[in-house]
Amino acid sequence: MMSGTTFAPKVVLQLSSKSNPISMPVIGLGTGGALNDGDVVKAAIIEAMKVGYRHFDTATLYGSEHALGEAIAEALQLGLISSRDDLFITSKLWCSDNHPHLVLPTLRKSLQALKLDYLDLYLIHWPMSAKPGNSDNWPYAEEQLTPFDLKGVWEAMEECHNLGLTKSIGVSNFSCKKLQNLLSFATIPPSVNQVEMNLVWQQKNLREYCKEKGIIITAYAPLGSRGTKWGTNEVMDCEQTKQIAQAHGKTAAQPLEC
Numbered sequence: 548m549m550s551g552t553t554f555a556p557k558v559v560l561q562l563s564s565k566s567n568p569i570s571m572p573v574i575g576l577g578t579g580g581a582l583n584d585g586d587v588v589k590a591a592i593i594e595a596m597k598v599g600y601r602h603f604d605t606a607t608l609y610g611s612e613h614a615l616g617e618a619i620a621e622a623l624q625l626g627l628i629s630s631r632d633d634l635f636i637t638s639k640l641w642c643s644d645n646h647p648h649l650v651l652p653t654l655r656k657s658l659q660a661l662k663l664d665y666l667d668l669y670l671i672h673w674p675m676s677a678k679p680g681n682s683d684n685w686p687y688a689e690e691q692l693t694p695f696d697l698k699g700v701w702e703a704m705e706e707c708h709n710l711g712l713t714k715s716i717g718v719s720n721f722s723c724k725k726l727q728n729l730l731s732f733a734t735i736p737p738s739v740n741q742v743e744m745n746l747v748w749q750q751k752n753l754r755e756y757c758k759e760k761g762i763i764i765t766a767y768a769p770l771g772s773r774g775t776k777w778g779t780n781e782v783m784d785c786e787q788t789k790q791i792a793q794a795h796g797k798t799a800a801q802p803l804e805c
Contacts, residue, residue: 555599560668560738561761562708562715569714569738571635571668575602577767578611580775585614592618596627604741604767605661606639606672607653608685612660620662631663637741639672639719640704643681647696650703654712669713670741671700674725697725698732705735717741717763723756730760741765745782770800 557570644653676695704716717739744750744766771782792799
């Protein structure tokens with residue numbers, strides 16, 4: 548997710564109707580970090596709103612939902628936004644809650660943390676399930692994993708949408724094969740598939756498949772998440788990146804934000 552302005556372009560999600568379109572800003576700010584410092588996250592979100600960000604991405608795993616909720620409340624007080632409807636808020640269902648009976652209560656907990664009545668987008672974070680209560684033990688050992696009931700979980704996601712608790716639903720880290728399985732029974736198709744995508748990991752086949760099915764791809768780690776335990780330096784250190792930046796008189800990150 549990269550920097551932008553209030554006037555950043557938007558895409559219309561698959562669930563939209565002509566009378567009630569769901570528009571998602573194509574540029575947003577991810578709030579997952581290595582330290583999960585709430586004060587730092589909140590301050591970053593406030594500054595981001597000042598320069599025009601309106602799409603914010605969080606997740607149960609990130610531990611940033613409370614900070615984002617506090618930032619939204621402060622932004623309303625400061626007049627940075629006129630209403631909650633000015634924002635597009637995404638959150639995600641973590642693996643230890645990836646069970647049909649836990650989807651709805653987990654979303655309600657996220658909404659409580661965010662102090663919101665609804666999300667704009669709710670995603671299945673990973674196509675896998677872990678034993679409940681193991682949210683902090685990532686990556687999981689084999690004995691912590693459980694069979695993933697995708698059909699049951701997706702039915703619960705659809706219920707969340709039908710109850711008005713999220714305007715749209717989607718997935719994250721799903722391959723073409725997993726999307727094909729999901730689409731074989733979904734009553735409401737996923738609006739979004741959020742995956743790692745950047746200059747050195749372009750996901751061509753997945754992009755083509757999602758385009759064919761009307762699923763919007765959103766990219767995380769567009770700069771490689773340099774400095775985190777899950778990230779890589781390959782994007783910023785890529786020779787093509789450096790050459791493009793030098794040709795335009797920019798830093799290595801700036802061409803990738805365009």
